[in-house]
Amino acid sequence: MKKKAWQFIDHEGTFRWDAAADMRSLYFPLCNSAGLMSSITPDLHGDIRSSFNSFLIEPVSRIGLSNSKVSRNFWIHINPNKIWSATGVSKDSQLQQKDICSFKAGLLWQSVNRRNPRIGLASEILSFIPASGEPVEIMQVTLTNISAKPIRYTAIGAIPIFARSAHNLFDHRHVTSLLQRITLQKFGLTVKPTLLFDEAGHKINTTTYFVLGIDHSGQGPQYIYPTQAEYSGDSGDLEAPEVIYQNRLPSRKLISQGQEGMGALRFRRSALKPKEFHSYIILLGINDNSLKIPKLLAKFNSPAKVTAAFTATKKFWTGLSSEISLSCAQPDQENWFRWVSIQPTLRKIFGCSYLPDFDYGKGGRGWRDLWQDALSLIIKDPQDARETLINNFSGVRIDGSNATIIGSKPGEFIADRNNISRVWMDHGVWPLLTINLYINQTGDLNILLTPISYFRDHQLHRSSLRDQQWTPEKGKQLKTQFGQIYEGSLLEHILVQTLVQFFNVGAHNCIRLENADWNDGLDMAGQHGESVAFSCMYAANLKTLCALLSRINPQEIVILKELKLLLDTLNQPVAYDNPQEKQALLKRYFAAVSPEVSGDKITLSIAGIIADLTKKAEFLGQHIRANEWLKEGFFNGYYDNKLQRVEGRKNGIVRMTLTGQTFPILSGVANDEQIRQIIKSVNTNLRDKKHGGLRLNTDFEAEQPDLGRAFSFVYGEKENGAFFNHMQIMYAYGLYARGYAQEGFRVLNTIFRMAADSTTSKIHPGLPEYFNNEGRGMYSYLTGSASWYVLTTLTQVFGVNVEYGNLLIEPKLVREQFASSKQISINAIFAEKRIEVIYTNPRRKEYGQYAIQNITLNAKTIAADINQLRYLIGRADFLAAAGQKRNTINVLLD
Ligand code: G1P
DSSP states (O other), X not given: OOOOOOEEOSSSSOEEOGXXXXXXXXXXXXXXXXXXXXXXXXXXOOOEEEETTEEEEOOOOHHHHHHOOOOOEEEEEEETXXXXXXXXXXXOXXXXXXXXXXXXXXXXXXXXXXXXXXXXXXXXEEEEOOTTOOSEEEEEEEEEEOSSSOEEEEEEEEEEEOOBOGGGGTTTHHHHHTTOOEEEETTEEEEOOSEEOOTTOOEEOOOEEEEEEEOTTSOOOSEEEEEHHHHHTTTOOTTSOXXXXXXXXXXXXXXXXXXXXXXXXXXXXXXXXXXXXXXXXEEEEEEOXXXXXXXXXXXXXXXXXXXXXXXXXXXXXXXXXXXXXXXXXXXXXXXXXXHHHHHHHHHHHHTTOOSTTOXXXXXXXXXXXXXXXXXXXXXXXXXXXXXXXXHHHTTBOTTSOBOSEEOSSTTOEESOTTOOOOOBTTTTTHHHHHHHHHHHHHOOGGGGGOEEEOBOOSEETTTTEEOTTOOGGGOSBOBBTTSOBOEEEHHHXXXXXXXXXXHOBOTTSSBBOBTOSSSTTOOSOXXXXXXXXXXXXXXXXXXXXHHHXXXXXOSEEEEEGGGGGTSGGGSSOOOTTOHHHHXXXXXXXXXXXXXXXXXXXXXXXXXXXXXXXXXXXXXXXXXXXXXXXOTTSSBOOEXXXXXXXXXXXXXXXXXXXXXXXXXXXXXXXXXXXXXXXXXXXXXXXXXXXXXXXBOSBOOOOSOOTTTOGGGGXXXXXXXXXXXXXXXXXXXXXXXXXXTOHXXXXXXXXXXXXXXXXXXXXXXXXXXXXXXXXXXXXXSOSOOTHHHHHXXXXXXXXXXXXXXXXEXXXXXXXXXXXXXXXXXXXXXXXXXXXXXXXXXXXXXXXXXXXXXEEEXXXXXXXXXXXXXXXXXXXXXXXXXXXXXXXXXXXXXXXX
């Protein structure tokens, strides 16, 4: 029998999914802006952490969710023959199998209900992390007597405490347990290790981990078992603890310090009459010492207070998910979109690590992820992003590469989290994409003139040279020959990123792949590989720069003298069709800017720069169209380390990547005829017959040691041919942007359908990084595809865009989207005001057949009988007519 899928039960993203209770690797995220992060499964496995070095519960990978015995537990001891785990995790599988479970979750909480008729009890366990910012996960257990007789029982909350760094999972696991110092408190216990163990230099630990508990009468536990040794005993374990099964009280001896900690809180024996219920509150947290435990207890020590915190938490996340939200669409899609729209915030908090699938990394986000996540954050609150955007630009090196990790504090950059010297060739693309969106949203062109420093470390010449003289003490900012920190405008930084890459070409005159591009898995063609795909994007960026330059006010700009070398047409022109000449020029530039820059500036006319950039953009686009279009009807996207063309038909196999097609479309390099052929080729070669999704590549049927690790993954997983959502969505974005709305819709809609088919995708609502061969969603929540999904839906599908500060309405909705109603709408934010754009399509016309006829803003007509595909509402006009709270824009399509 097919198991039932999740079902939404309101309009705020809340869903019910009873089958979830049997899915052991199904995890849910809990977090708040204070940085406490949990993963939690229906049976309460999963870990809790505030950083890579501070885990309250032992770190766990997806496989560990099913196999590990470490979990949050809550025991009920009625008599020696009736011992039950209210989380469903005990050795007595026969008894636990009698549990009748239901599962509910919402933004951002989960609630698991278990009824066990043999025991006569039902438990409801609510888990959330309060949005008010306390570093605590709240677990509220409500026990109800569902039998006809009174039940006497003892409740024991049980949380195994790891209290240290993920490093110590295997490295010095025992030694670091010797550092653990436990203090019993009235309501529970704290564990504070003496040291942060690190042989390179131990540090005094300041972090405290705690587990506190309050029973239904407001009292703390009667007894505490503070160590796992005592709790489990010699013959037991976490699923069969001796103290529970033998009903043993803790020893009265002094606590044995230096052991694995245990937050096992035994509450006073109590009784429940039929239908009566009792609530227990367990607080699990990590304290960097700014928190006072009594204050925390005072805030959460009663069911009423927990309910208040729960309501506020729901309100916070629901509010966030409402900022850009759909209404009048299919209710399921509307609800699902709420989950997608909070994902960029989840990635801001978790980074690209920490949930069970993401069993790599140490927190933080990489360069390209950070910029792309900013896309959806900017469309909500561009002003808030300004400082961060400026700060991020100081991670750019003068050779056009950049620090890959940006810390939480301004100016905090890390060259590479694994201390490997490497550069990704796509990194120079994303900042301009993001800043361009910001400028369009705000009209704030002046941001481009903001002076900021450059990043400097031991890596020179795009990491092909190491500066042996450089030490971190010299400071991570580029200096002039006179030892002063050098600052150039943000615009100069973008010019550096773009111009360097124009000259950084391989033998085929496309930009070098270096250590990979967007596809992390193409990492074995460092010497000779080239990425045609991202060459397209640099061509597009050269054009975007021209568009921005033509709008900025001064007619001249001041830039670093050495940069004029790269503006070769203003200087000594090089032959663009000659890769050697380009490389030679780049070498001269690198030599001129390292180890320091002159610090001298020159003034150049904007017109001259635009002419130079235009020539470059045209050359690059033309070069790709002429040389990389294959007779098979699609673009070649790459060259490998043996200088071989990667795509096309070879030995009877069609080798094709979606990336290789997405970027020629998105960048404007592909012409219309080429786009039409690409769509056909994509549908023939990459569309999966069973699931309907698009694969990242065809099956190359061989490993590719001259291209990258991706092809060593099994086909259909990760970067080797999975249904990789990030690329599918960027492809859809490109299609919409170029006017192929039906095809774009098909891609987006298939993704939604695959995610929403939860009996196959086996994930909670949301967008995963990819779907595998079986259609299973992998790497939930923390994916850049969410930001692109939100951006594409708002600016392309619904066509609510902002052009240099003015509101642009340009819908690309297809007939199918009006299926159930003639009206659909989207909520968004423009000029710091909430707007709802409602489209009415009375005759349900298809995209391409309708045009905008009338527009009203708050019932006032602002355009009548216009019969246009797009309409610009001036910012000033909008503000004059806009109300304080919600503003309704009605658009008639016919
Ligand atoms: C992930 C990475 C992203 C990379 C992509 C392809 O995508 O985070 O940097 O470009 O894989 O290798 P995401 O998880 O954001 O969908």
